[in-house]
Each structure stands twice: as structure tokens, then as C-alpha cells.
Amino acid sequence: MKAAVLHAIGDMRVEEMPMPEIREPNDVLLRVRAVGICGSDIHFYTRGRIGDFILETPTIMGHESAGEVVEVGPAVKHLKPGDLVAIEPGRTCRKCDYCHGGRYNLCPDVIFMGTPPVHGAFCEYVVWPADFCFKLSEGMTAEEGAMMEPLSVGMHACRLGKVKAGDSVGILGSGPIGLTALMAAKAHGATAVYITDMVEARLEVARSLGATATINVAEKDAVDAIAELTGGRGVDVALDCVGSTDTLQQCFRIAKTGGAVQIVGMPAEMYPQIPIYDLINRELTATGTFRYANCYPASIAITAAGLANVKALITHHFSLDETPQAIAWVHENRDKVIKAIVHP
Template sequence: MYSANRLLNLFIKVFNILEKGSDFVNKKMKVAVMLDIEKMGFESRDIPQPKDNEALVKVEYVGVCGSDLHYYEFGRIGDYIVKPPYVLGHEAGGTVVAVGKDVKNLKVGDRVALEPGKTCGHCEFCKTGRYNLCPDVIFFATPPVNGVFQQYVAHEADLCFKLPDNMDTMEGALIEPLSVGFHAAKQGNAHLGQTATVFGAGCIGLMSMMALKAMGVSTVYVVDVMQNRLNKAKELGATEIINGKDEDAVQKIMELTHQKGIDLSIETAGTEITSRQAIKVAKKGSTIVFVGYSKSGEITLPMSMALDKELTFKTVFRYRHIYPVAIDAVSSGKVNLKGVVTNVYDFDDIQRAMDESVHNKDTVVKSVIKII
């Protein structure tokens, strides 16, 4: 039997939760929508109400991902086709403003990073811990599921990771791409004593480089053809930067390693040229992790060389069980997450944010939308 005091405290707790949630009933929020190819607009929509196991989060920052830009520029990625009006954005950080009655791990006022994929929990991949491969995942900004370029989102509480006091919600938003970088490094079994190369110095390449460094890899070379991105890589800790336009990347890497080659390469550019380079600079018995998607979906590789070297190929699809690791890496100072950001835009300027991110790749490395 419950004591009278315990029942009273339970009633007060439930009442406070319901009262907080009721603050948003029948209220409207501002939502940025993709209206057509390279055309953004705004709509007013109902603020979602959290289910029993969900938290209502006031979205404060959303990172602009390469997939957002691809949908914006082309209207589709493979079989995933945008049907306007459509909400982009899946890299979100914000503050909890209400919780469902079954939520125990969060409270109003907690700042959180949102892992964007809800999985089924019962398929063979979920049951074996590889939930990123769940065929029934519901993932923000993956058609037909809308994203989070909006002021509020109701999300499963177990996918809302509380941020420590020394992290803000912009960093919370950027935990998502950092998790891709950590997953790539973990797929390659990154460890102390290795020499690594990252091909591509876009956001994911930079995140991969910082993940490698955080996991103990002291020597990391970064290859790209855009000098501003290489400068950013150097600023964030790259041992050496190599501009593939100005010099032979393979020759330079072999010189740097005294002809020994590379222990671990992470390919994030998604081009045939960089994929072939990764094989050519690989040390015998080493590993290459492929992260970047090619535009055509197919590339030709020197497989005889790969066979002779007995290389291990690994690939990356999103991430799994990474958010706590990534948050700790930022909180402990091992990763300078904000250092990747080159552009921050107000919510009202989202059209300009998307346009500049698509068309000014020589200057824009990573954009973030400030929703608050």
C-alpha cells in the first residue's frame, strides 16, 4: 500500500507534468519547409504533444547536413523523394519543455542532443545491437518523415541525451555528425600508435579526424582539394594537410610515412579518385573505412592491389551506441566541436543558409541554423 504522502507526491508530480504539457496545447510553432527545388518558406503548425514516453523539446540549433543540401538541390536521394512542403534537418539540440508521464530520465529545463532515428527494437539488427541497420527506422528528414527545422519537436525520451553543464545546445546539435565520425573511427579499430589518413575535409571528414585524435591516433593526414577546408583541418589538429590539386597525394603520403603506408584510412569524399588513393597508400594488412557516397553509386577500384595487400574494407551507415561517447569527448575537451562551424544563420535566413551552403562550398564548411 502507498502511504498518503507518497500518493500525494505522485499526484503532484503527474499534475506538474500535465500542467507543463498543457502549456503547449493548441499552440502554434514556426516551421521552415522546402517548397520546391532550392526554395524554402515558412508555415505555422501545431506544436506537437509528447506521448507518454516522449519529451517535448524546444529546438534551439539545427546543423545543416549534406543530405539536407542534396534534397534541397535535387529533390531526392535515391528512392527517397521529397514531396513539398517538406521539413528538412536532423541534427538538433534544444531544451526540454515538457515530458510524458512515463519519462524518468529527463526533466523540464534539461538541455539535450537528439538522436534522430527511432528503430523498431525487435528486428534481428536491433536485437543484436546494430540498430542503425534497422529496416523500419523512422529517421528525421528522411522522406516521408519530416525533419526538425522547426521550433518544437516531440521525441522519444530515450533518444534525447542530456548534455553536461559545460556544453551548450549548438554542440548538442553537432553531436549527430560527430557520431558518424566516431562510428567510422570505431569501424576502423582506431588506436594509439596508428598513422591515419582522412580523405575529404568536409564536415564528416573533420569529425572523423577529430574522432581519430580523441581515440589516440596521434598522426592524421587530411587530403582535400579545397584549401579553406584543409586550413580548417589544420586548425582542428591535422598533422599534415595535402591539397590534391597542388601535389600528388599518394606520393606525398608515401614520403611522409617513409614508404611504409597508412594503417587506417577513412574515405569521406565519396569519389573514385580518393577511394583509389586510399588503396594505393594503404599498408599491407591495413583497413580502409568508406563513409562517403559517390554521386553515381558506383566506382571502379584497383582490387588486385587490395587483394595483394590483404586489406580490410569497412563501411559506415550512420552510427550506433555513440552519442554518450561523443558527448563525453566534447565535454572532456578532446573534441573542439564548434571549431567545425563556419556559418551560423538566424531561422528567418534559412533560404540564404541553404543557398550559400549549396553554392559556396569553397567558403562554407558547416552551417548551423539558430532557431531560438
């Protein structure tokens, strides 16, 4: 089969790789139909590593994917050939306390697609356990299926931040995760969602998705703007979907007293200064967000119900042959792209 393989920094080649095979009774063989290009794919392409994960052997990138079932193992009951599924990219051990407790995203033995040395989905075929494949609702497309990954990040953040009906939510950053968090917050019943960015085109998409107010931080300070919008009270839940020290600090300022700070973006520094007096004196609850758990079914359901227009985030399309150029291009044109999709 054809695959886009990352060999070294800046060296991705589309080449022949062995066809994956069903090995476990619970496996399914999938024809990959759509894969989103994510910041982490670009990071591996440009730096060769993310934290402890280092590119040492040629690896297929890509973890935001959907595919069509081609063949199922003998133990697979809920899928059949022809089904279109969203592929949850982290397969877990199913045996540890975290797996048993429902927080399987924290499983120490997770195997995650497109994270060296685990192969991802920029290729024609993938074999993956059936319990991490979620059948799309009638009428949903493969590219919507690929978007279930970033949407699940937004869903998980809103669940951990306990967003509920009538809440006000402040989201810093209108990249793919900020925008999926916006959809997820609204699906959880938030009635006021304020969202920031420096790129006007992204704020326009945010408005089309029902943001209550958008703040262009090139023109206006996010903390002042949200104070104004909430009459000085602050938001019930503040989400940092950028991962800069600035936005992280701002989250602690825009959350209402007693409110929640949900950290989704990963700051570049290990020890950013955070406004600790806000955390203590105003009893904020700050929580980290790592990927997602049990979110795919809900993400599919809200998309099918018309509560999450993930298609609005897809701005560019590429073929599998174009994957190396696409990743380089997206890296250089981040302001123009929200989500680019590769169609193997």
C-alpha cells in the same frame, strides 16, 4: 509553430505548422535550439531526392539538432524540463535483430528526421523518444549539441575502422565529416593523422585540430604525399570522407598492407572501379559506414573532455526565418562554409 518546410525543389517556405504533441509515454517535447545544415538537406533542396527517398509531401528538413526539454512523457526517467539534449535523428524499432544486436543503424524500420516524409528539426518544436535524446554535459552549448551528429559519424567510422592508440590514419576530405573523423581518430589514440582537401581554409582548421600533416590535393597527389609521409608503408586506417571515385580509389592505395579502408562518403556512381588487386593481395579490409550507432554518449564525453573541438567547424549562423536562403547560400558557397547552424 514556425517551421522551414520544403515543398518542392528550390521551394522552401517558413510557415506555420501544427505544434507537435507527446503521444507515447517515452516521448519528450523539445524546443529546438540549434540545427546544422547538412549536405543531405542541400541535396533534397536542389534535387528533391536522395536515392529512394523522394520529396512527395511538404517536409521539414534538418537532422543535426539539439534542443531544450519542455515536457516529458510519463515514462521518461532520465530527462526533465530545462535539460539541453542532442537529438539523435534516427529512431529505430528496438525489436529487430539489428536493434537487439546493437547495430541499430541498420534497422530496416528506422525513422530518420528530415528525410521525406519524416519531418526534421528546422522548426521551433520537435517531439522525439527520450532514449534518442542525450543530455549534454555541463557547460556544453546547443550548437555543440547539434554537432554531435556529424561527430558521431566520425566516431562510428573510427570504431568500425578499429582505430587504436599509436595508429596512423589517412583521411581524404576535410569537410565536416573529414574533420570530425580527425577529432575522433585522435580521441581513439591515433598519433599520426594525415588529411587532404583542396580548400586551404579547411586544411587550416584541420591543423588547428591537431592534424599531423595536411595535403592540399590541388598542389600534390594524395597517394604520393602519404607514401612520403609514412616512408612508403601506408596508413593503418584510410577513410574516404569525400565520396568521389578518385578518393575511394586512393583509399585502397594509401592503406598499409593488411590495413583498413573505411568508406564514409557516398560515391555518385553505383559501380566505381576499385583497385581490387590491392584489396586481395594486400589483404585490406574495406568496410562501409552508415550513420552511427551508440556513438552519441561518447561524442558528448569527448567534447566535454576537450578532446573534440567541434566549435572550430562552425563557420556561419542563421535564424529560422533565414533557413531557405541559408540552404541556397551554403549550396553556392560550399568552399567558404564548413558548418552553418540555424538557431530556431
